[in-house]
Amino acid sequence: MKKIYTLTLLLFSSVSSLLAQPTTAAPTPPSRNAANVISIYSDAYSNIPNVNYNPFWGQNGFGTASEITVSGDNIREYLNMNYQGIDFNTNKNVSSFDSVHFDVYSTNCTSLGITLVANGTGEKEVTKALTTNSWNSIDIALSDYTSQGLALSAIFQFKFVSKTPTAGANVWIDNMYFYTNANLPTLANFSIPPVLKGAAPFAITDPVSNSTGAFTYTSSNPNVATISGNIITVLDAGTSTITATQAAAGGFSAGTITADLIVTVPPISTNAPNPTKPQSRVISLFSDVYNNVPVTDWRTSWSGAGPQTDTSITGNNIKKYVGVDYVGIEFPPIDVTLADSFHISVWTPSAQTFSVKLVNTGGGPANENIVHFSSRTQDLGLITKYGPKPEQGQWNTYAIPLSLFATNNGGMQLTNRNSIFQMLFVGLNAPFSDNIYYVDNIYFSSTNNILPVKFTSISVQKTNDGAKLSWIAANQTNLNEYVIEKSLNGVEFTSIQNVKATNQDAYSFLDKNIVASNNYYRIKAVDNDGKFLYSKTVSFNNKNEVALSIYPLPAKNQVVINNLTGNNNISIVNTIGQIVLQKSNVSTSSINVDISTLQNGVYSVIINNNGENKTLKLMVQK
Numbered sequence: 001m002k003k004i005y006t007l008t009l010l011l012f013s014s015v016s017s018l019l020a021q022p023t024t025a026a027p028t029p030p031s032r033n034a035a036n037v038i039s040i041y042s043d044a045y046s047n048i049p050n051v052n053y054n055p056f057w058g059q060n061g062f063g064t065a066s067e068i069t070v071s072g073d074n075i076r077e078y079l080n081m082n083y084q085g086i087d088f089n090t091n092k093n094v095s096s097f098d099s100v101h102f103d104v105y106s107t108n109c110t111s112l113g114i115t116l117v118a119n120g121t122g123e124k125e126v127t128k129a130l131t132t133n134s135w136n137s138i139d140i141a142l143s144d145y146t147s148q149g150l151a152l153s154a155i156f157q158f159k160f161v162s163k164t165p166t167a168g169a170n171v172w173i174d175n176m177y178f179y180t181n182a183n184l185p186t187l188a189n190f191s192i193p194p195v196l197k198g199a200a201p202f203a204i205t206d207p208v209s210n211s212t213g214a215f216t217y218t219s220s221n222p223n224v225a226t227i228s229g230n231i232i233t234v235l236d237a238g239t240s241t242i243t244a245t246q247a248a249a250g251g252f253s254a255g256t257i258t259a260d261l262i263v264t265v266p267p268i269s270t271n272a273p274n275p276t277k278p279q280s281r282v283i284s285l286f287s288d289v290y291n292n293v294p295v296t297d298w299r300t301s302w303s304g305a306g307p308q309t310d311t312s313i314t315g316n317n318i319k320k321y322v323g324v325d326y327v328g329i330e331f332p333p334i335d336v337t338l339a340d341s342f343h344i345s346v347w348t349p350s351a352q353t354f355s356v357k358l359v360n361t362g363g364g365p366a367n368e369n370i371v372h373f374s375s376r377t378q379d380l381g382l383i384t385k386y387g388p389k390p391e392q393g394q395w396n397t398y399a400i401p402l403s404l405f406a407t408n409n410g411g412m413q414l415t416n417r418n419s420i421f422q423m424l425f426v427g428l429n430a431p432f433s434d435n436i437y438y439v440d441n442i443y444f445s446s447t448n449n450i451l452p453v454k455f456t457s458i459s460v461q462k463t464n465d466g467a468k469l470s471w472i473a474a475n476q477t478n479l480n481e482y483v484i485e486k487s488l489n490g491v492e493f494t495s496i497q498n499v500k501a502t503n504q505d506a507y508s509f510l511d512k513n514i515v516a517s518n519n520y521y522r523i524k525a526v527d528n529d530g531k532f533l534y535s536k537t538v539s540f541n542n543k544n545e546v547a548l549s550i551y552p553l554p555a556k557n558q559v560v561i562n563n564l565t566g567n568n569n570i571s572i573v574n575t576i577g578q579i580v581l582q583k584s585n586v587s588t589s590s591i592n593v594d595i596s597t598l599q600n601g602v603y604s605v606i607i608n609n610n611g612e613n614k615t616l617k618l619m620v621q622k
Contacts, residue, residue: 265393
C-alpha cells in the first residue's frame, strides 16, 4: 500500500509540474521597423543566429532547461534554477537603442535579477519584482545599466538570477529583445578587412544608409587601432570593434553599425630560447631542456578557456591555449621553498595582457597570489604588476621573483610555497578570443641553492620474474641513496632494498617476492645530510591490472588518487563509519583531494565505480 501511495505522489507531482506551465502565450510584441529592434528570442522578430540559450555555468536546472510551445508560441523553460545564462556568441552594439524587453512567467519567483554582460565592462544587474502565475512584461531602460558603468557597444550575454527564492525557481521567458522608438536609419554593408600588424594606415569605406547624416568612427580597443577622421592606424595585434555613428538627418535619428577589425601576426615559427640554468638548481614542470616533474592536468575541467593542445616546432614541445579567461594547471604538490624565481616563456599572436597565479595547498588568500604583465592604463597601479604586456609575434621570456608573489595583494599573499600544487594562466583583457598563448620552459629556479631531488617518473610492471620498479629523478646533487619500501595495504611500509644514487638518468629494481594481491611500492630519496623525500606510491595486483593508488602516505593537507577509470564516487570514511568527505562523478584518471579539514588518524577511501566498491587506506598525519 505504501508503494502505491508513493507512486501516486510522484505521478501527482509530475502532473502538477505540467499544469504549472503557462497556459497562455506571452504577449505579442508590437510591429517594429527591423532597424529598430535586435531580437535574441521572439517569434515576432528575426532572431540573431547561433544563440546558446542554456550555456553551462554551473547553474541548477541546466539539465531541465528546454523550449515549450503554448498556443503556437515558443517559450524558453527554466525549471529548478538558481540562475541562468544566455550567450549570444557574438558582441552586439546596442548603443543606438534605449530599452531591453522580457516577458517572464513564474510559479514561485517573486524577484528576478536581470543582468547584461559586456566585453570590457563586465556585468551589471537590475532587479525586477514578478507577479506569479501570470506574464510579466518587463521593459528596462538601458540607462539603468549605463549609469552603473556598462558600455553598450559589446553586449554578449544575459544572466537571470532568482532573488526570491534563491534556488528552485521555475521560470519561463519569451520575447527577449533590444528596441528603440526612435526612427533609426537602415545601415548595411560595413566591413573592415583583416590586416597584419605593421600595416600602413588606411581609410574606412562608409556604410550604406537611407539617411544623409555624416559618419564618425571610434575604435573599442585603442591598443590595437586608433581612428582619426576615417583613417585607421594599426598599432598592435588583436581585435577592435569599429563603430560607425551616423548623425541625425532628414527625419532619421542617429544610428550606429559595427564591424570587427582583426589584426594578426604571422604564425609562430620559432622556439623559445633554451634556458641555461643547471638542472640541480631547477624544478621543471614543462621543458625539453630539463627532467620534468609530473603534471596531473594541463587544463582543468573548471577552466574558463577553450581547448588546450600540444604542438611542436622542430621537435621542441609547446603547450597552446586559446580563448583564455583563466585556465588551471594542477600537479602533485612540490616544495619550492628554496627557489627564488618562477620562469615561463610566452608567445601570443594577439593578447594584450598575461597573468600567472601560483597556489599552495591549504586554501585561502594566504596561499595564493597573481602577477600581471600589462600596459593598459587601468592596470598600471596593480600591486603585483611585473612588466609590460607581452609583445605579439615573439617569445616573451619571464623570470619572476617569487618574492613578488609574497607581496600583499589585496589580501592575497603567497606566504607559503612548500606545497605548490596549482598554477593559473589568466587573460585580463576582453575579448577572450584574443587570449591565445603558446607556453614553454615552465620551471622554478634558485640562484644559490641546490634544489631537492624530484621524482619525474615512477612506475611498476609485473614481469615473469616478479615486479620491476622503474624511476627517474632530477636534482640528484648531494643525494646518497634510494630506499625502496613495500606495503601490502598501502599504509604500512617496510624497507626491502637500498640503491646507491649514482646520478644516472634512470634506475630500476626487481622485486621477486610478490604476493597474490596488491603490491604497493614507494621510494625514499635520502640526502648525504640525512634529509629525505618520498616518491608517490605505485602498485599492481596479481592480475597485472593497474591498481588504484593514493599518495602521499601519510598525508597532511592534500592527497592524490591515481589510476581511476570510468565514473567514480569517492567517500572518505572514519573509523566509526562516518563519511567525512565526498567527491561525486569523478571521471578523470586522477584527482587531488583537499583533506586539510581532516584530523590525524586512519581513514578508508571507498571508490564506487558502477556499483563495485574498492577500498584504500589513508593515514592523515599533520
